[in-house]
Amino acid sequence: MLYGISNCSNGRNINNKSEIDSLKEVLNKNGIDTVFARNIYLSDDFSFAIGKERGKDLMELYKNPDIEGIFDISGGDIANEVLDYLDYDYIRNSKKTFFGYSDLTTVINAIYKVTGKVSVLYQVRNVIKENGKEQMENLKNFLFENGVLLTDIDYTFLAGNYMSGIVVGGNIRCFLKLAGTKYFPDMKNKILFLEALNGNETILRTYFAQLSQMGVFDEISGILLGNFTEFERDNKNKTVYDLLKQYINKKIPVAKTNEVGHSSDSKALRIGAFNRFCNISTDRLLLKPLSPRYVDSTYEYASDTDNTKYMFFLPVESKEESLRYLVRMNKEWMAEKNTDFEFVILKDNIHVGGISLTYSEDRKTLELGWILNKKYQGNKFAYEAAVSLLEFAKNVLGITHFIAHCDADNVASYSLMEKLGMKKISKTSGRMNRNAVKESYEYTYELSLK
Structure with missing residues (x-):
């Protein structure tokens, strides 16, 4: 696998060349060869190539037929200089993915605005930093296996419990x-991601005010907050959300992740891609997307x-089978027209089971299903989770018709269905559970909410 290395923002100091040499070596050892742009380092008088030259550098990498993607290793202030010198028609038709962070927010969002292509908000130099081993494994999973370890981020809702849309944004100053x-994205129904390395309260308030005035x-459709490094370091009794909420409508969903930003353990975010974010809280439980x-x-x-x-489909035969399922279900959350909503059920941050909604072919009905770890059965967790999920489906998804299936011998399951107000509508033969030695009967239950 061959990747290009670009430097669209501030030039790098030649005294730090050993760091870039180390990056090249680590990538190479992990099956990623590299081709570097012509302009990476500052000159002897500390000047750097003009925007036209750096834009040409980037397009040379795009036009190299052997390269599969491009990692930008820069940050700083001047990435927006290259925007007028990019061939967006060529980028639109390219299969290459662009990776960058911080000041590269300008390039990433311009690419999305003009071409509709997805880029990745991520700094590849993380693979040679403090958490480099884990970062490298996550990156390889993303590149070689089309996996989600690099983009599987944890988050908490501060307002609302669900948002969906194409994600735009990045570093707030650079955005x-x-x-x-002409490079500013259309913000209609977008999820706006914001983070910052530097910026005290007054600076952040200036940024939020500008976004509001625009x-x-x-x-x-929602806001995802990443790390605001300086502000969060210096303010223990005030949050970024405390500042933000002065400028936004109370109905806007807002979530916070501590896993995307400028730190060396930061994960990645796909800019220009559709995504869903959801947390459902009950009196005792928290439902979060399966991952x-x-x-x-x-x-x-x-x-x-x-x-x-x-x-019917369990038990699994290996942890790898479980992982494949989790990856597939995690990708459902990123599909614009998904089939499944698969949740974990958490009690005091302990994973006690799972619960799901699955669309019918005509997308007018949702099938409800659940499983609890036997260690936590008997606590009415499944009932509490199911009630909240039915409410979510009605109020957020606009679905009021539900079905559920179970083995006719599964008394606990159909008793729960009846407790939810579901009515048995059929009993059929021929059910063959994965670990069964003979066929059994299956019950189908139905519920219509007003």
């Missing part, structure tokens, strides 16, 4: 450089033959 230009907060971070706890109950006695 605002695009204001008033009408951005009136158009978007690979729960592979060990999922495998614990999904592989237990007693726990899965009545399950």
